[in-house]
Amino acid sequence: MPERNIDFGKYGARGIKGHEAVARQLDDLAGGIATPVTAKRGLMARLHYLTKSDHARTAARAAGLTVTDRTLKAWLDGKRGPSKKSLEQVDAAYRAVRRKNVARYLLGRLNARGRGTRVELHPLNQSQVPRPHQRVLQFRTLNIRHWDRIVDAWAADDDSALDEAWVDEIADLGSDWGQFEYVSNVGFAA
Known part of the structure; x- marks a missing residue:
């Protein structure tokens, strides 16, 4: 398994950590009160x-x-x-x-009785990266069957545990998993 990115954004790439995108999507799925607390x-x-x-x-x-x-x-x-x-x-x-x-x-809902949920991984934004430093990145999908660790870490608001659980799941992409440590978006539905 490759090492994690140490100097992300050095050449102008933009994105967020994959586990942060997952947390945002789970927050959206959880719903809640839309009116701000200041009102x-x-x-x-x-x-x-x-x-x-x-x-x-x-x-x-x-x-x-x-x-x-x-x-x-x-x-x-x-x-x-x-x-x-x-x-x-x-x-x-x-x-x-x-x-x-x-x-x-x-x-x-996400485990779907063992069938899992299809996750769309959108690569990071390289529009500001000079041409010689750009990598060939593509949209990928992955079916995650076991969401237990991810959802438990999200519910406990444990960022490091969520990161570890997410990296363990995207390791199924093989040698490409490092391309999706940072993403522009992660999409799935429950």
């Missing part, structure tokens, strides 16, 4: 999601929402507004709880 509607929707049950409150606390129940009640009643730091905590807690809640569903 009252977005904040209220997130707070209701995080406080609708004792289980949700416990998960929100575990995800980093550190305010008291009294403060939460004041926010929900509209008597007080959260600070910028608290807004960030609410949004981060919402994303973490949402990921954990939909992970099992996504895992079942």
